[in-house]
Amino acid sequence: MVNVAQTVYGLETCMHLTCTDMETDKVDGALDSAYKAGCTNILALRGDPPRDKEKWQAVEGGFRYALDLVKYIKAKYGDHFDIGVAGYPEGCDDEQNPELLMSHLKQKVDAGGTFIVTQMFYDVDNFLVWVDACRANGITVPIVPGIMPIQTYAAFLRRAKGMNCHIPQDWIEALEPIKNDDAAVREVGKGLVAVMCRRIIDHGVMALHFYTMNLAQSTKMVLEELGLISKEGTPTKKPLPWRQSLGFSRREEDVRPVFWKNRHKSYVARTQDWDEFPNGRWGDSRSPAFGELDTYNIGLKGTNEQNIKLWGRPQSLRDIADVFVRFLKSDLKSLPWSEIPVTDEASPIIGDLISLNRRGLLTITSQPSVNGVESSDPVHGWGPSGGYVYQKAYLELLISPSLLTQLIERIDRTQTMTFYAVDKAGDLRTNAPSDGPNAVTWGVFPGKEIVQPTIVETISFIAWKDEAFRLGTDWANCHPAGSRSRQLIEGIMSNWYLINIVDNDFHSTHGIFDLFDGLEVKNLDGPLEGSKPAVNGHLPKGIAELNGTHKTTDSRVFQEILN
Helix, strand or coil: CHHHHHHHCCCCCCEEEECCCCEHHHHHHHHHHHHHCCCCEEEEECCCCCCCCCCCCCCCCECCCHHHHHHHHHHHHCCCCEEEEEECCCCECCECCHHHHHHHHHHHHHCCEEEEEEEECCCHHHHHHHHHHHHHCCCCCCEEEEECCCCCHHHHHHHHHHCCCCCCHHHHHHHHHHCCCHHHHHHHHHHHHHHHHHHHHHCCCCCCEECCCCCHHHHHHHHHHCCCCCCCCCCCCCCCCCCCCCCCCCCCCCCEEHHHCCCHHHHHHHCCCCCCCCCCCCCCCCCCCCCCHHHHCCCCCCCHHHHHHHHCCCCCHHHHHHHHHHHHCCCCCCECCECCCCCHHHHHHHHHHHHHHHCCCEEEEEECCEEEEECCCCCCCCCCCCCEEEECEEEEEEECHHHHHHHHHHHHHHCCEEEEEEECCCCEEECCCCCCCEEEEEEECCCCCCEEEEEECHHHHHHHHHHHHHHHHHHHCCCCCCCHHHHHHHHHHHHCEEEEEEECCCCCCCHHHHCCCCCCCCCCCCCCCCCCCCCCCCCCCCEEEECCEEEECCHHHHHHHHC
16 A cells, blocks of 8 residues: 555555564565655554454564564664654553653654654643643654544544543533534534644644544545635645656656556556666656566456446447547546546647547547646646746547548648557557657746656657557457457457657647548448558558658567567
């Protein structure tokens, strides 16, 4: 969980590590994994006894107390980890003596604990007295109070009793009359917990730890009441247009291909074994080896039944196009090629995308052009304050071979657009001037060089091609062999081209869509058109005459680089 949160989603984590049933080897493994994932926070706990045991017992070769675990982490990793320890303002199950508990806490801090997270409580007066006692005993590290929002009255009482928490009488008086109305309990509980939090903050404790119990609503209500988030949600400031990984070896990574824009987890998985990542302005486009798809379990998620329920049993190209349209209208949250829903970024071009799909042109990834939007913009903004961001219009889609020749001819006439087109067998056609990267997103910020974090380039596109056609094949294989649905999707994967187009004139807002005026697949309800055309004349496979020159573009040329 820590590894996925850190490396895939770029979320700072605090790994909880207990002594319960943990031999030293297991602890070493957990710490090593956390270190490699870029995690820098550990909450070191003794832990509760297993469910099948009444009393806590140390395992052979393990640790008896949290103090021992703190010392071990500190000795092995020095200052790499911030080490959190538990504090008990109201005592704990096997020790109620406040002086002894304070002594134990001081020992844990002196051994290397750098912050304290408390057990849940509702008696704020008692907590504030306890904080003052900690300071009087020379404990100076940050203290983070454990806050348990109120979800239902029954759960509130049960958890308070389980933790021996004192409940103030005025809380009982406020909640008891409405105990059978969960919505009212959450509303009143929100106010009670918010008042408690304000008193804590006013006392100089500037951090709060919420025990959500996997129930976000009541926590969100408290945060809204405190003014820490808006009811509409507070936009997260993004350092880059894609979420940066916090993995130990990836923290300096600042360039990624646009192809995996909607398959973030897949890209991280396929590049997890890289020793270094493209960084700086460009990076070396020929150094990465993306490896075999099966090695990283890259493929369609979910069972056949789940995917059929999600995307149906298409009987015609029109049915498939309707799946894409439903996705663009946010009626579906995913496609085989997109693990995330459509975002607000697509709003300026959503009508154009829907129109393409209704004509049998199946869009995979896109981005609108952006010309000097402030970096603080809630939709397109990223990077430091006071900057401006730009991006070229980008469109990637599956296209019938019957339309490919005409589309490429139109692209060539523009003089501002570049493309790559490839089929499953590796027939690659392009008018790109080189194999090097083409920045499709960049930003200009005070006191910094131009940042160019999203690119299009040959090597990565070939790697993405394999994944894109694999995902489509996986979708086909959700359906029984010989079924119309399976044959239909397999036909698209076997015969159609995956094409990406970049409009290098970032001032142009819809020029990339003008290319498709009048283009459509004929007879969306009929059989697939499967013939593959020559491009700009009758040239051998892998050769395209583009802008007056012949260019060898068979993807097998790049295969050794990828492997």
